[in-house]
């Protein structure tokens with residue numbers, strides 16, 4: 001059966017770091033009128049284009065910052081408040097919900113075919129809320145273009161300590177111009193001196209990243225199961241449930257570049273490596289949403305790669321799996337995977353930029 005979160009059972013999330021463990025409250029606030037509405041795709045045919053974070057201009061930045069500022073300034077118990085938005089990730093990723101029909105099974109959206117749909121809709125509502133707060137329903141949030149050389153460092157707009165886009169819980173050693181290593185999240189080069197060696201190492205890092213992208217997007221991602229990850233059915237627990245057939249498993253991008261970027265940004269602060277280095281806290285870093293914008297963009301690109309066409313799953317058990325979000329008007333909405341297969345139906349797409357890794361065939 002399809003997976004569905006059981007709102008009434010929402011409880012504390014468990015954050016396990018192996019040697020130590022803690023419980024955190026991450027459930028959404030309960031509103032008086034807690035009717036759940038079924039999601040309807042927006043009407044209208046105007047597409048908003050999410051820009052690459054390193055390419056935005058001053059006017060755009062001003063808008064984006066105002067929206068984020070307002071989101072952070074909402075009452076703490078408003079489900080659209082920034083911290084409440086951040087907690088959505090914690091609730092869905094650290095077992096706050098059990099599954100409808102299976103009170104003993106926790107719901108977890110990582111490491112399975114729920115990964116792309118869940119994060120797409122999470123960002124969708126986040127963006128709608130931002131737009132609403134500045135009275136611009138066409139507002140599109142930026143994506144972090146880490147698959148292209150000029151996007152391989154943390155985007156500058158997130159680095160000003162006075163900006164609402166800043167987060168102090170990051171790895172300061174990974175500020176620009178340290179390049180992300182999409183292979184494992186550790187930086188390949190430390191920019192001590194900009195000598196020849198450094199320039200060479202930088203070039204090597206870029207090439208290695210492009211190669212990693214080609215692997216994870218093209219070579220190793222020929223089927224939906226490889227790209228999205230394995231099935232995750234109601235009644236199963238994710239990832240580690242050996243008895244479950246098929247056993248949930250993350251897709252190429254999720255397990256690869258996606259995790260690498262999380263680790264690259266998160267502070268070197270054991271045991272939890274907040275914010276980006278841990279699921280429970282990742283959504284507290286505004287950069288999270290730009291990172292996942294690019295992850296989401298990869299889903300669009302994957303389906304339009306040249307050559308043999310790649311298709312999403314068509315199993316109903318996937319298409320009917322669902323999530324709950326508060327929308328821009330603070331109404332609780334149920335979204336099914338089938339509602340989110342095409343970003344254009346949702347009213348958005350991505351600024352078109354060069355995709356250099358398409359030419360990085362080994």
Ligand code: C2O
Nearest residue numbers: 089093110258262
């Ligand atoms: Cu829900 Cu990048 O993780």
